[in-house]
Structure formats: structure tokens, C-alpha cells
Amino acid sequence: MSALSDQLVTFAILAYLVAMISHAVEYALGNARAVTAKAAPARELVGAGVGAAGGIVEPPAAPAEIRPSRSAERARLAGRIAAGLTALAAVLHLAGLVTRGVAAGRMPWGNMYEFVLTVTFIGAAAWLVVLWKRPSLRQLGLFLTLVMVLLLAFAELKLKVAVEPLMPALQSYWFLIHVSTIVFASGIFLLGVVPAVAYLLRAGWEQGRRSFPYTLARRLPGAAGLERLTFTLHAFAFPIFTFAVIAGAIWAEAAWGRAWGWDPKETWAFISWVVYAGYLHARATPSVKRNVATWIAVLGFLTMLMNLFGVNFFFTGLHSYAGVN
Amino acid sequence: MTTVDDRPAAPPAEAPRRRVNPVLALLRNSWRQLTSMRTALVLLFLLAVAAIPGSVLPQRGVNPEKVNQYFVDHPDLAPRLNQLGMFEVFGSVWFSAIYLLLFTSLVGCVLPRMRDHVRALRSRPPAAPKRLDRLPQHAVLEAPAAADPEAIAAVLRRRRWRVEVRGNEVSAEKGYLKETGNLLFHTSLVAVLLGVAVGSWYGWHGNRLLVAGEENAFCNTRQQYSEASLGPRVDSADLPPFCLTLDDFDAKFLPSGQPASFWATVTVDEPDGSKRTAGFSVNSPLRLGSANVYLLGHGYAPILKYTDRYGRSQTSTVPFLTTGDTNLTGEGVAAFPDANVDPKTGKRAPDQQVAFDGLYLPTAPDNPPFVASQFPEERNPAVVLVAYRGNLGLDAGIPGSVYKLDQRQVDNGKLKQIGDKKLGVGEKWTLDDGSTLEFLGTKPYATLSVRYAPGQTLMLGACVVLLAGLMGSLFGRRRRVWFRVAPPDSGSPTGGSSLVEAGGLPRTEHPGFADEFAQLVAAVSDDERGAGRAREGVE
Numbered sequence: 001m002s003a004l005s006d007q008l009v010t011f012a013i014l015a016y017l018v019a020m021i022s023h024a025v026e027y028a029l030g031n032a033r034a035v036t037a038k039a040a041p042a043r044e045l046v047g048a049g050v051g052a053a054g055g056i057v058e059p060p061a062a063p064a065e066i067r068p069s070r071s072a073e074r075a076r077l078a079g080r081i082a083a084g085l086t087a088l089a090a091v092l093h094l095a096g097l098v099t100r101g102v103a104a105g106r107m108p109w110g111n112m113y114e115f116v117l118t119v120t121f122i123g124a125a126a127w128l129v130v131l132w133k134r135p136s137l138r139q140l141g142l143f144l145t146l147v148m149v150l151l152l153a154f155a156e157l158k159l160k161v162a163v164e165p166l167m168p169a170l171q172s173y174w175f176l177i178h179v180s181t182i183v184f185a186s187g188i189f190l191l192g193v194v195p196a197v198a199y200l201l202r203a204g205w206e207q208g209r210r211s212f213p214y215t216l217a218r219r220l221p222g223a224a225g226l227e228r229l230t231f232t233l234h235a236f237a238f239p240i241f242t243f244a245v246i247a248g249a250i251w252a253e254a255a256w257g258r259a260w261g262w263d264p265k266e267t268w269a270f271i272s273w274v275v276y277a278g279y280l281h282a283r284a285t286p287s288v289k290r291n292v293a294t295w296i297a298v299l300g301f302l303t304m305l306m307n308l309f310g311v312n313f314f315f316t317g318l319h320s321y322a323g324v325n
Numbered sequence: 326m327t328t329v330d331d332r333p334a335a336p337p338a339e340a341p342r343r344r345v346n347p348v349l350a351l352l353r354n355s356w357r358q359l360t361s362m363r364t365a366l367v368l369l370f371l372l373a374v375a376a377i378p379g380s381v382l383p384q385r386g387v388n389p390e391k392v393n394q395y396f397v398d399h400p401d402l403a404p405r406l407n408q409l410g411m412f413e414v415f416g417s418v419w420f421s422a423i424y425l426l427l428f429t430s431l432v433g434c435v436l437p438r439m440r441d442h443v444r445a446l447r448s449r450p451p452a453a454p455k456r457l458d459r460l461p462q463h464a465v466l467e468a469p470a471a472a473d474p475e476a477i478a479a480v481l482r483r484r485r486w487r488v489e490v491r492g493n494e495v496s497a498e499k500g501y502l503k504e505t506g507n508l509l510f511h512t513s514l515v516a517v518l519l520g521v522a523v524g525s526w527y528g529w530h531g532n533r534l535l536v537a538g539e540e541n542a543f544c545n546t547r548q549q550y551s552e553a554s555l556g557p558r559v560d561s562a563d564l565p566p567f568c569l570t571l572d573d574f575d576a577k578f579l580p581s582g583q584p585a586s587f588w589a590t591v592t593v594d595e596p597d598g599s600k601r602t603a604g605f606s607v608n609s610p611l612r613l614g615s616a617n618v619y620l621l622g623h624g625y626a627p628i629l630k631y632t633d634r635y636g637r638s639q640t641s642t643v644p645f646l647t648t649g650d651t652n653l654t655g656e657g658v659a660a661f662p663d664a665n666v667d668p669k670t671g672k673r674a675p676d677q678q679v680a681f682d683g684l685y686l687p688t689a690p691d692n693p694p695f696v697a698s699q700f701p702e703e704r705n706p707a708v709v710l711v712a713y714r715g716n717l718g719l720d721a722g723i724p725g726s727v728y729k730l731d732q733r734q735v736d737n738g739k740l741k742q743i744g745d746k747k748l749g750v751g752e753k754w755t756l757d758d759g760s761t762l763e764f765l766g767t768k769p770y771a772t773l774s775v776r777y778a779p780g781q782t783l784m785l786g787a788c789v790v791l792l793a794g795l796m797g798s799l800f801g802r803r804r805r806v807w808f809r810v811a812p813p814d815s816g817s818p819t820g821g822s823s824l825v826e827a828g829g830l831p832r833t834e835h836p837g838f839a840d841e842f843a844q845l846v847a848a849v850s851d852d853e854r855g856a857g858r859a860r861e862g863v864e
């Protein structure tokens with residue numbers, strides 16, 4: 001069962017990788033079109049067709065326009081394939097998690113490897129939900145699959161450990177409550193950072209910046225929508241994260257005799273919480289620019305990463321269950 | 326999200342210009358600054374940044390040994406960091422200053438909002454603006470089912486809007502929960518802080534190691550703890566007088582050596598004289614009412630019997646502290662300061678004291694080196710000891726650790742090494758002077774933390790409110806709608822039937838408002854109850 005899980009995860013990574021390549025193809029073809037079709041009126045037409053049902057693209061009249069719209073069609077096809085592959089990858093990913101859980105006879109959140117595996121799955125699943133509701137955001141898939149491939153490959157190469165049951169300190173129903181909510185909130189925050197970065201790039205592009213990182217945003221959806229999505233995801237994840245931290249404190253009271261002891265993990269959870277609260281405040285304050293607020297959200301995610309990787313690798317504390325040495 | 330700064334500005338000062346006291350003006354300005362959202366943001370950030378050293382540097386409250394080690398490793402830097410409070414970040418002046426300022430700002434921010442909110446809750450939804458078609462949402466309903474203001478108000482009330490009818494106008498507002506939630510949330514933050522304060526003033530805790538057996542029982546007094554701290558409002562005499570005996574400690578391990586379960590069984594002597602047996606474990610502390618007992622760790626205490634050269638024997642059960650290795654290798658010292666008292670003279674010979682220093686291995690390897698246990702369970706228990714004879718230095722009045730030999734006495738030659746040996750259970754070691762040491766077996770020990778933490782219930786309650794408030798604040802949406810029924814005599818083209826104009830204003834920007842408005846308009850157009858009546862009228 002454990003070997004099966006490993007295989008499924010490997011296939012999931014491959015599927016994310018191919019999805020990423022497919023997104024990149026979509027992006028490249030889209031660029032080619034954007035360049036050649038600058039003056040062509042077909043541009044608007046095709047642009048409007050993206051994401052619409054049926055893909056009714058008028059056969060272009062002038063031969064000069066054949067190339068652009070054909071590559072646009074190809075780009076769209078590549079994008080659809082990418083989305084389909086992402087869904088396939090997520091299914092494999094889930095199967096990998098389930099088999100790992102069955103092999104261990106418990107929820108697959110017992111060490112850092114499993115933790116990363118679950119968080120990334122939540123991120124991917126939430127992405128599919130977003131994509132379902134707002135197909136026009138498909139271009140963001142390039143960033144998302146990139147994040148997936150990087151995190152999962154890192155987990156495979158550096159964090160993988162053999163399946164083991166839980167140690168006594170983790171045998172508590174609070175384990176389920178605390179960890180599932182932390183994992184869930186982290187997955188949504190992980191997804192939230194994708195539109196946040198995309199927004200920062202796109203806002204720069206819309207303000208006329210044409211230097212390197214901003215050029216990436218040429219074909220991204222509009223900045224305002226990205227910003228709203230960023231906020232929606234963070235506003236959704238924040239109360240869950242808050243609950244998870246509180247549940248952690250209740251558990252810590254039972255397990256370690258104190259609800260809050262400023263152990264490094266607790267300290268960084270506090271820091272993340274304060275930074276995300278700062279994001280929500282900044283966004284609610286009209287005098288704070290939206291891109292400043294969004295930077296705070298990105299910073300919040302960096303503090304989450306610090307808590308996951310930094311604290312497990314560099315500090316020792318009571319939360320030393322990561323299975324890394 | 327609402328814009329935050331949308332509280333109605335203070336009415337323009339009408340009073341004739343007076344010379345304002347500059348001190349008062351400064352105070353007022355500082356207060357305004359402090360309670361502004363920008364300041365709150367800056368303070369939030371300072372709080373996050375200030376917490377970082379608390380995770381990077383060792384903290385006294387978390388791990389005092391590591392702080393000491395840091396002083397050894399960085400003799401130059403450590404004292405300077407210490408002056409800055411870097412080893413007690415969360416109790417330091419600067420950290421406290423930040424959160425106290427933040428909470429002052431918070432109170433200053435929340436109180437006026439509370440006043441405004443109570444006013445808003447009491448007041449009626451405002452009258453309709455003149456031009457409803459200028460609002461973000463607007464519709465004209467021809468011959469709606471609910472055509473008079475009261476019928477429209479009924480539709481709205483059914484959908485839980487707060488409604489006010491003024492003549493031919495209906496005003497309605499919804500989503501007060503947002504601000505209520507926001508205020509609850511921020512107020513509960515203050516309650517959490519209060520809970521922390523109560524806990525640190527009136528709480529206490531003590532740690533100690535408890536070896537199994539009645540002779541090792543301990544009672545809850547300050548002297549019986551190896552480490553204890555009482556809040557400023559707690560006196561030693563306030564500690565509830567209960568006693569604990571560790572009857573048994575059961576630890577189970579997986580074949581890999583990973584612990585599978587722990588269970589401590591204790592006898593509790595309650596202050597009222599009653600006695601009972603109770604069990605507890607990691608994750609399920611012993612709750613005594615007056616305090617909680619938490620299981621922190623466990624290990625083994627070898628029982629060693631020393632028979633001196635005069636044939637007098639003493640037995641000592643010495644907890645060997647685990648070294649952090651998962652196979653529970655223990656380290657310890659068995660000291661016999663009263664050994665070798667000449668029975669004829671009854672005089673103690675200070676240079677004839679004996680001590681054994683070494684390791685305890687619950688599962689010793691079959692072959693040397695005997696330096697680490699192979700498994701946490703006692704499969705092949707053995708002690709590996711070095712014997713010392715001489716002056717243990719216990720009379721020098723220098724407090725030493727009971728778990729370590731006084732190294733100075735070894736260095737200055739007053740304590741001499743006289744051999745070393747590995748002993749299995751039941752084995753006896755005869756020393757050069759004919760005295761013997763016998764390893765009789767072991768007893769388990771548990772390390773316990775006993776704590777009383779008032780304020781936790783308050784904090785828990787506050788956290789529940791905090792979460793509820795947060796949800797209300799994040800997902801609540803304030804919005805207003807107005808309906809205006811055109812007077813029948815306005816010469817409408819439909820003759821007798823009426824014309825209703827509707828407008829909607831989302832006070833919290835949110836994408837779903839257009840849909841909600843459309844549904845509302847549809848409901849008014851064919852009012853669920855009114856619709857039935859209308860159809861009857863046609864037939």
C-alpha cells in the first residue's frame with residue numbers, strides 16, 4: 001500500500017509537470033498571437049471567445065489573420081488540456097494520500113512529508129473549484145502547477161519518510177481537529193498566494209510597466225478580479241486558521257500543560273496570524289494601496305513557509321514530529 | 326469590506342475660536358494618531374517582527390538550559406542580548422510596550438465604534454435618496470404584486486430586512502451583523518489578554534520527578550518541586566495540600582522503538598483526607614480541581630545496594646535522567662556520603678565517601694561499547710558505572726546537582742576513581758576494599774508538571790466569541806434598499822395600476838449584491854402571498 005502511494009504521488013507530480021508545460025504552451029502561443037495580431041480586430045473577438053462554451057471562432061477572412069487565430073485556438077486547446085491534466089493530477093494526488101493513510105492506519109498528516117502532500121492537495125482541489133466557477137482565470141494555472149511541482153518534488157526528495165504510526169503525543173482527537181484545519185487553511189493560503197503574485201504583476205503591467213517580471217502578466221486576467229480573488233481566498237482561510245490555532249492551544253493545554261508557551265512553532269503561528277490580520281486591516285483601510293495590502297498577504301505566506309520548513313529544520317521545539325533530522 | 330474611515334466625521338466645530346491649550350491639543354492629536362488604523366497596522370507589524378527573536382534565540386521560559394548553553398557558547402554576545410531582554414522576549418519591556426499600545430489603540434478604536442453602532446441599531450433605516458436611479462442598483466417595477474408600501478415592507482420583513490415605511494417610501498437595511506461581529510471580535514481580543522493577565526497573576530506551577538513507590542510520594546509544597554514559579558498574587562501557603570504517589574508507570578513501544586502509549590497510575594491524597602487512585606497520560610492530564618497534573622516524560626531509576634567495608638549496607642533508588650536519546654539511555658550518580666562509618670568509633674570518614682557515576686541502559690548491547698541503549702524497554706537492563714572514593718564535597722555548602730558528581734573534587738584529587746564495571750540485574754561488584762555494589766533492579770519514574778492556570782476558561786470563552794465575531798465581520802454585508810411607490814394620480818400610462826421604483830446600495834462592496842437585488846425585486850413583483858391573491862382576482 002505504501003509503495004502504491006509512492007507511485008501515485010510520483011504520477012501526480014508528472015501530471016502536474018505536464019499540465020504546467022501545457023499551460024506554458026498556451027501562454028507561448030497566446031503571446032505569439034498577441035504579437036502578430038496586434039492590429040487585427042480578430043483579437044477582441046478571440047479574446048471574448050476564451051472560456052465561452054463551444055469555442056465558436058469565426059473563420060477569418062483575410063489570410064494574414066489565419067495564423068493568429070489558429071494559434072489562439074491551439075492556445076485554448078493547450079489550456080484546456082492543462083486544466084484537465086491538473087484535475088487528473090489532483091485525483092492521483094488524492095489517491096496517493098488515501099493509500100498512504102490506509103498504509104499507516106491513520107490520517108496522513110503524521111510528519112512533514114505527509115503534511116506537505118496534504119496541503120498541496122488542498123491547494124490543487126481549491127484551485128479546481130475556483131477554475132470551475134471562474135474559467136477565465138485559467139491562465140493562473142501556470143503559476144499554480146509550478147508551485148505544485150516545486151513543493152511536491154521537494155517533499156519527494158527531501159522529506160520522504162517511511163510510514164509509521166503516530167507517537168503518543170499525537171494520539172488525540174485534537175490531532176484530527178487541529179491538524180486538519182491547519183492543513184486546510186494552509187492549502188487555501190497556498191492557493192491565495194497565486195492570485196496575489198499574479199495581481200502584483202498584472203497591476204504593474206496595467207500601469208504600463210513593461211520590464212521583465214511584469215511582462216509575464218501580459219495575458220493574465222484583469223488586476224481587479226485577481227485582487228478580489230486574493231481577498232476572497234484569504235478571508236475564507238483566515239477564520240479557519242484562527243480556529244486551528246485556538247484548537248492547537250486547547251490541545252497544548254492537555255498535552256503539555258500550557259495553552260501557549262511560545263515554542264517556535266507557536267511563535268511563528270502567532271506571527272502568521274498577526275501578518276494576515278494586518279492584511280485584512282490594510283485591505284479595509286482606504287488609505288493603504290491595494291498592492292501594499294497584497295504584499296502583506298504574500299509576506300503572510302512566507303511566514304507560513306517559514307513555520308513549515310524553517311522551524312522544522314532550524315529550531316527544535318515540542319513540535320518536533322516532522323520526521324526530519 | 327466597508328471602508329473603515331467612513332464613520333461620520335465629527336460635526337464642524339461651531340464654537341468660536343478659543344485658544345486651545347497646547348498640551349491638550351497635543352494629547353488629543355496623539356490620541357487620534359494612536360487610534361488610527363495606520364497606527365494599528367504599524368503596531369501589528371512591530372508585534373510580528375518583535376516576536377521573531379523569541380523563536381530564533383533560546384527563551385528562559387521555554388528552555389532555560391539552552392539559554393545557559395548560549396551563554397557558554399557566546400560569552401561576549403549573550404550578556405548584551407540579555408540586557409535587551411532577548412532571552413525573555415515575551416515578557417520584555419519592549420514587547421509589552423508594543424502590545425499594550427496596540428490594545429490601547431484597539432480600545433480607543435472600538436469604543437467610539439461601539440457607540441456609533443448602538444446608535445445605528447436604534448435608529449431607523451434612512452429615508453430614500455431623491456434619485457434612486459443614481460444608485461448602483463436600480464429597477465422600475467410595473468404593476469408589481471406588492472404594490473403598496475405595506476405589502477412591500479411585508480416582503481422585506483419576511484426576508485429579515487429591517488424596514489421603515491415613510492409615506493409612499495420603504496427603506497430597508499440589512500447586515501448589522503458585520504459591525505456587531507467586528508466589535509465582538511475586537512472586544513474578545515481584550516478579553517483574551519485579560520485572561521492571560523489573570524493567569525499570570527494568580528497561576529502557579531511546579532515541576533518534579535516522581536519515582537514509583539510509596540516511600541517516594543510527594544506533597545504539593547513549594548520545597549518539593551525542583552522548579553516552581555508562583556504568580557505575584559500567590560503565596561506558598563496558598564498551594565492546595567494534596568499528595569501524590571506514583572503506583573505504576575506503563576510504557577508501550579513499537580518494534581521500531583517509537584513509543585506507542587504511556588499510562589501513569591497514581592494515588593491521590595486529597596486535602597480533605599480522602600484517598601483515590603487515578604490514571605493519566607500524555608494528552609489526558611490528571612485534573613484535580615485545585616490543579617492539573619501533566620505527564621512530561623519518564624525514565625528508570627536503578628536500585629543500587631552498597632555494602633561498605635564494615636558490612637553495613639544502604640540501598641538507594643536513583644533516577645537516571647534520560648539524555649534525550651529515544652532509547653532512554655539514562656545518566657546519573659548514586660552517592661553514599663554516609664558509607665564507611667567505623668562502627669567502633671561511630672565517626673564519619675570524609676575521605677571514605679563513595680559514589681557511582683554512569684549510565685543506565687534499559688537494553689544493553691551484547692558486546693561493548695556499553696554507551697547507549699538499544700531499545701527503550703527493559704530487555705537487557707544494565708548499569709555501567711565508574712566508582713569513586715574520597716570526599717564528595719557535599720559539606721562544602723556549595724549546592725550541587727543531585728544528578729552530577731562534583732567535578733571539582735575529582736579535579737583537585739580529593740575524589741579518586743577506583744574502577745568501572747557493567748552490572749546486569751542481580752550482579753554484584755566487589756571493590757578493592759572488599760565493599761560491594763549490587764544492582765537490584767529498577768523502578769520507573771515520571772516527570773510531572775503541576776499547574777494551576779486560572780483565566781483559561783475566560784480565554785476559551787473569549788476565543789469562541791472571537792471566532793463567531795470574526796465570521797460575522799468577514800462575511801457579513803451591510804446593504805440598503807429603497808422602494809418608492811409612485812402616487813396613483815401621477816398620470817401613469819398603466820392607468821390605475823401602480824409603478825414602483827427600487828434602488829439598492831451595497832455598503833460593503835460585494836459581487837453578490839446585484840443578484841440579491843434582482844431577487845428582491847422579483848419577490849416584490851410577484852409577492853409570494855400577494856401573487857396568489859392577484860391570480861384569484863383575475864379569475
Ligand code: HEM
Pocket residue numbers: 274276277280281284326327328329360361362365369427428430431432434435507511514795798799
Ligand atoms: C490585537 C490587534 C488586532 C488584531 C489581531 C485585529 C484583527 C482584526 C481582524 C482579523 C480583522 C478582520 C475582520 C474583517 O476584516 O472584517 C479586523 C478588522 C478590523 N479591525 Fe482589527 N485587529 C486589531 C486591532 C485593531 C485596532 C487597534 C483597530 C483600530 C484602530 C482595529 C480596527 C479594525 C476595523 C475597523 C476592522 C474592520 C474592517 C472591516 O470593516 O472589514 N483593529 N481586525
